[in-house]
Each structure stands twice: as structure tokens, then as C-alpha cells.
Amino acid sequence: EIVLTQSPGTLSLSPGERATLSCRASQSVSSSYLAWYQQKSGQAPRLLIYAASSRATGIPDRFSGSGSGTDFTLTISRLEPEDSAVYFCQQSGSSLLWTFGQGTKVEIK
Amino acid sequence: EVQLVESGGALVQPGGSLRLSCSASGFTFSNYGIHWVRQAPGKGLEYVSTISSNGGSTYYADSVMGRFTISRDNSKNIVYLQMTSLRAEDTAVYYCVRGYNYGRYWGQGTLVTVSS
Numbered sequence: 001e002i003v004l005t006q007s008p009g010t011l012s013l014s015p016g017e018r019a020t021l022s023c024r025a026s027q028s029v030s031s032s033y034l035a036w037y038q039q040k041s042g043q044a045p046r047l048l049i050y051a052a053s054s055r056a057t058g059i060p061d062r063f064s065g066s067g068s069g070t071d072f073t074l075t076i077s078r079l080e081p082e083d084s085a086v087y088f089c090q091q092s093g094s095s096l097l098w099t100f101g102q103g104t105k106v107e108i109k
Numbered sequence: 110e111v112q113l114v115e116s117g118g119a120l121v122q123p124g125g126s127l128r129l130s131c132s133a134s135g136f137t138f139s140n141y142g143i144h145w146v147r148q149a150p151g152k153g154l155e156y157v158s159t160i161s162s163n164g165g166s167t168y169y170a171d172s173v174m175g176r177f178t179i180s181r182d183n184s185k186n187i188v189y190l191q192m193t194s195l196r197a198e199d200t201a202v203y204y205c206v207r208g209y210n211y212g213r214y215w216g217q218g219t220l221v222t223v224s225s
Binding site: 001032033035037039043046047050056079088090092096098099100101102103 | 153208217
């Protein structure tokens with residue numbers, strides 16, 4: 001089973017700053033099968049990025065994804081107050097079994 | 110508009126059973142696999158189970174294997190999650206999710222609490 005480890009656990013930044021979130025896999029993951037989600041308090045997760053770098057419909061272009069192999073990154077270029085949330089990475093194996101990272105909490109000062 | 114609506118969550122005693130439902134609308138249901146993902150209070154997301162579009166293939170997380178059964182009725186646009194031998198650690202919000210390698214559409218979730 002592939003384990004996804006996200007860092008940092010919490011990120012506290014000011015509006016307008018850049019946020020860099022990391023997702024590291026215990027073994028190589030196909031870029032096609034790596035996604036990122038945003039979850040705000042009391043809400044269901046929302047798909048942000050799929051196939052490592054493709055933005056989902058309606059996602060602002062300040063959100064971008066990159067990476068390959070075992071190291072993937074979600075970047076929020078200019079933080080807005082509404083970006084306060086927990087962000088999860090997720091991978092899908094060939095058998096459709098999903099695994100999630102433990103999440104990174106982004107706080108806006 | 111794609112909609113997924115979960116129901117059936119409740120307070121149940123350890124060792125008990127419960128059946129969750131996920132009602133779908135706004136798309137051709139029989140063309141898509143459906144997943145269940147859960148989230149314990151204050152915790153992260155945990156994959157639970159998957160059923161293929163025609164119900165012919167099912168997958169389970171090790172933590173629920175042998176206790177949970179996923180099924181679907183394509184004539185009613187519903188996916189079920191039958192949960193037996195429930196434990197305290199099954200307490201969570203359960204989401205149904207449409208997607209293949211990632212979850213593009215999520216329901217609002219239904220809360221299952223396992224406690225005496």
C-alpha cells in the first residue's frame with residue numbers, strides 16, 4: 001500500500017503570500033492518479049487538482065499542482081482569506097483503491 | 110447538475126448493523142463507479158469501498174473487509190453500504206463520491222456514530 005505523507009502539518013500565512021504544500025509518496029505514483037482536495041470546516045472535500053497538475057472546473061488559477069514520481073506540490077500563489085482550509089492529496093492505484101495524505105491545514109493570519 | 114445524497118446515518122451500538130444509501134441524480138448513473146470515503150471527527154479522509162459501474166467489481170479497505178458490503182441498484186440510481194459488526198472506530202461522516210481515479214463529485218455526507 002502506498003503511503004502519502006503531507007507536510008507541513010499546519011501553514012500560517014498572510015493574505016497575498018505564497019503557500020507551498022508537499023505530498024510525498026512511499027513509492028512512485030503515476031502523475032495521472034494524483035489529486036488534491038480542499039476541505040473547509042463543515043463541508044465536503046472539493047476537488048482542486050487532478051492528474052497532478054490539471055485544475056478542476058471553476059478552480060482559480062492561483063491554485064497549481066506539480067510534481068512526479070514520489071514528490072508532488074500544491075501551490076497557492078497569492079493567498080486569499082477564503083483559502084483557509086485543510087488540503088489533502090490522494091492517489092489511486094491500479095485496483096482503484098484510494099489512499100489519502102493526512103492533510104495540511106492552511107491558516108490565514 | 111450532478112447530485113449525490115447520502116442517508117441512513119444513525120447512532121448504533123457496537124456490534125450493530127446499519128445500511129447507508131447514496132442516491133444519485135443529474136448523470137447517467139450506470140456509467141460510473143462510486144466510492145465511499147469516511148472521515149472520523151477531527152481526522153483525515155479514509156477510503157472505504159468502491160463499486161464499478163455495473164456492480165461487477167467491488168473493492169474494500171482492509172479496515173472494513175469482511176464487515177462492509179457495497180452494492181448498487183442501477184434501476185433506482187442508488188448505491189448501498191451495508192455495515193455490520195460496527196466498532197467505535199467506524200464512527201465517522203461517510204461520503205459517497207463519483208469518480209474514477211479521483212473524486213470529482215462528493216455528497217454532503219451522513220454521520221454514523223457507534224457508541225453504547
